[in-house]
Amino acid sequence: MAFDKKGVARRRFGRRKGCRFCADSDLKIDYKDVRTLKYFVSERGKIVPRRISGNCAIHQRKITEAIKRARNIALLSFTSKRTIE
Amino acid sequence: MRTYESIFIIRPQIAGDEYTALLGKFKQILADQQAEILRCQEWGTKRLPYLVKKQDQGTFVLINFVAGNTVVKEFERRLRLDDAILQFQTVLLENGLDLSAQEEESAEGDKEAADDDNEQDEDQD
Numbered sequence: 001m002a003f004d005k006k007g008v009a010r011r012r013f014g015r016r017k018g019c020r021f022c023a024d025s026d027l028k029i030d031y032k033d034v035r036t037l038k039y040f041v042s043e044r045g046k047i048v049p050r051r052i053s054g055n056c057a058i059h060q061r062k063i064t065e066a067i068k069r070a071r072n073i074a075l076l077s078f079t080s081k082r083t084i085e
Numbered sequence: 086m087r088t089y090e091s092i093f094i095i096r097p098q099i100a101g102d103e104y105t106a107l108l109g110k111f112k113q114i115l116a117d118q119q120a121e122i123l124r125c126q127e128w129g130t131k132r133l134p135y136l137v138k139k140q141d142q143g144t145f146v147l148i149n150f151v152a153g154n155t156v157v158k159e160f161e162r163r164l165r166l167d168d169a170i171l172q173f174q175t176v177l178l179e180n181g182l183d184l185s186a187q188e189e190e191s192a193e194g195d196k197e198a199a200d201d202d203n204e205q206d207e208d209q210d
Binding site: 031032069073074075076078079080084085 | 147173
């Protein structure tokens with residue numbers, strides 16, 4: 001029962017359907033907003049792929065760019081989830 | 086004229102008067118080149134997620150300004166020369182900066198693509 005396919009697939013990132021940035025236009029993607037970006041970064045500091053985060057192509061691109069900018073100016077880590085906060 | 090956003094990290098050992106002087110110096114560099122400073126935020130000293138020039142802490146400063154591209158070039162050159170600056174990054178804000186709302190309006194960037202179809206047919210008899 002606990003090991004049905006759905007449970008296993010859902011275990012890791014709390015997968016959500018749909019792009020949250022499309023659903024809520026108030027949400028802005030900003031490279032300075034580390035708290036939002038952290039959600040799209042794995043424990044290792046890797047960018048979470050679109051198929052897992054559920055972002056649409058446009059917003060995934062913006063997230064990727066924002067994460068890379070944040071890494072560049074030492075707001076986010078390249079290798080772990082450590083941030084300035 | 087374009088709106089830019091510049092973040093730079095200052096060595097954490099620099100504090101007090103030295104820090105104020107340094108900040109004043111870079112503001113002056115912008116002012117000397119007729120750049121208009123929109124906003125200057127000091128985020129204070131923070132622990133960095135990775136070592137930058139062997140430092141694990143740094144003082145963050147964010148400056149928004151309106152200027153031409155040559156100003157950015159000179160500003161970054163001066164940042165690079167200064168030993169007290171650990172890292173810097175300048176980003177172009179395409180939609181400008183809306184200070185009143187404190188959030189950038191993304192609805193601004195609509196472009197109208199005008200399609201002009203000029204077909205000139207020359208009949209040769």
